[in-house]
Amino acid sequence: MPSSDRAAERAREQEHALNALLAERDGLLSVLDRVLALRGTASLIRDAAGADAGFVADLDGPAQAVIRWIAGNRTDSLQDLAVPVGQGVGGRVLAVGQPVRVSDYVTSSSITHHFDGMVRREAMSAMLAVPVLAERDGRVETVAVAYAALRGPGEFGDDAVGAVQAVAREAARALRLADRAEAGRSTAVAAERQRMQASLHDSVGAMLFSIGAQVRDLRTTVPDNPVLSTRLGRLESDVSAASLALRESLLALAESSPERALPVELAEHCRSFEARTGVPARLVQLGEVEPLDAERTALLIGAVREGLLNAEKHAGAATVVVSLGMVDGGVQVAVADDGSPADGGAADPADGSGLGIRMLVERAARLDGRVSLVHDEDGGTTLRMLLPVPR
Numbered sequence: 001m002p003s004s005d006r007a008a009e010r011a012r013e014q015e016h017a018l019n020a021l022l023a024e025r026d027g028l029l030s031v032l033d034r035v036l037a038l039r040g041t042a043s044l045i046r047d048a049a050g051a052d053a054g055f056v057a058d059l060d061g062p063a064q065a066v067i068r069w070i071a072g073n074r075t076d077s078l079q080d081l082a083v084p085v086g087q088g089v090g091g092r093v094l095a096v097g098q099p100v101r102v103s104d105y106v107t108s109s110s111i112t113h114h115f116d117g118m119v120r121r122e123a124m125s126a127m128l129a130v131p132v133l134a135e136r137d138g139r140v141e142t143v144a145v146a147y148a149a150l151r152g153p154g155e156f157g158d159d160a161v162g163a164v165q166a167v168a169r170e171a172a173r174a175l176r177l178a179d180r181a182e183a184g185r186s187t188a189v190a191a192e193r194q195r196m197q198a199s200l201h202d203s204v205g206a207m208l209f210s211i212g213a214q215v216r217d218l219r220t221t222v223p224d225n226p227v228l229s230t231r232l233g234r235l236e237s238d239v240s241a242a243s244l245a246l247r248e249s250l251l252a253l254a255e256s257s258p259e260r261a262l263p264v265e266l267a268e269h270c271r272s273f274e275a276r277t278g279v280p281a282r283l284v285q286l287g288e289v290e291p292l293d294a295e296r297t298a299l300l301i302g303a304v305r306e307g308l309l310n311a312e313k314h315a316g317a318a319t320v321v322v323s324l325g326m327v328d329g330g331v332q333v334a335v336a337d338d339g340s341p342a343d344g345g346a347a348d349p350a351d352g353s354g355l356g357i358r359m360l361v362e363r364a365a366r367l368d369g370r371v372s373l374v375h376d377e378d379g380g381t382t383l384r385m386l387l388p389v390p391r
Contacts, residue, residue: 009374041146041171042071048163049128049156051148056132056171057083057090058144065090065145077118083145087114089129090145097142099165101128103155124149128156132168134176143175144168205243212239262289263324265301266333270322273308279317281308286325296387299363300333303371303385306356307335310383316340317380330369330388338380360385 038056045054053072057065060082067081067090083090089111092100102108105127106116119127132144146168148156215236222228263285270281292300304322311317317339324333361371369387376382 038144038171038175039069041167041174042069044167044170045146045148045164046071048167049148049160051128051156051160052151053122053124053147053149055147055149056144057081057147059142063094065094067147073122075121077121081115081118083115087112089127090147093129093131093145094142097131097133097140099128099130099161101156101161102126105149122149123151125152126150126155128160128164130161130164130168132171132175134172144171146171208239208243212236212243215239262292262297262300262331265297266304266322266324269301269304269308270320273312273320277312279311279320281320281322284321284323286323289324289326289331290389292331292387292389296331296367296390299360299367299369300331300385300387302363303360303383304333304335306360307383309356310381311335311337311339326389327386330386332384332386334382334384336380336382340379357383 038058041056042054045051045056047054051072053070055067055070055073055078057067060066063085065083067078067083070078073079083094085091085094089100089102089105092111100111102111104125105111105119106113126149128148130146131142132146133140134143135141146164148160148164150156215232219229219232219236222232263283267283270283273279273281307322308320311320317337320335320337322333322335324331326332357371357373364371364385364387367387369385371386372382372384374382374384
């Protein structure tokens, strides 16, 4: 490979490493939940806009927001106020997705007046509302509304609009991190449910099966004792009922939404690898991943399994990182280790030494995907698979 190509590949490797570090940083910040992410925003709005009051409405369904957090209020008139689409300043923001401002709320002809009584009790005049925007499923949506209000004469100029929009962008980022943290918690819970399912199946399930078999054997050995036979029959029925209840519990534990199936499986493979080899292995999920069909999910899991197997057999690695994320409109998995490859470093997976790698290349190609196997000159190997998401 020409030196320029190696340099470019190494630059891409370093970029991916940086992205992983940034994702970990975001993960540390995302210990905040949604409530904490928005609680301080009301005060920030008031300070940024030079307003007398600031408040935030969180989206409560597709067509309504509810004012949850207020700074600078005099009464509880606005607390937990539901604002449907199209009503008042905030409702109009929900409808148009753009900032809305009025110089005098109760006399403005550009908004409805469903909330004039509440606004009068707060003695508010000029009011500004901007959307808190987030990108979801390829489109930008309003996920909350940020308000600023004045008491007495005055109005909000363009600088105030820009200042509140800046706060709204920070709020959107905090919400994004909180959502990511929630997704991580859900993945961890699902993985724990899967572990519990396997543990119960292997321990309690096996125990109940053994007890049932022993009871049936006892019944055949005491045919002339009707009292004991009856009691054993009841015990056999109880064991059968307990086995049925266990199966139902295992099915409930196994339930998992499609979008969680892939990260849960990858986390389990990392845990199994670490337990088997003693080499630390962890999953880094770089944002939300779109649900995939069974074939693509299985192929991505197979790629991670192959990467972990290579790390175990050849690399002599001290640590392994498995990453999962959306790249170029597709889902990508990568298995990176810090060991030394045994084959000297062929970077073309089609020419690699492993049959498993070549099979991955062929299967990915049938789905318009691609596979790369990169050996860093300074040590370390990364196997990547990228599969496009079908539309």
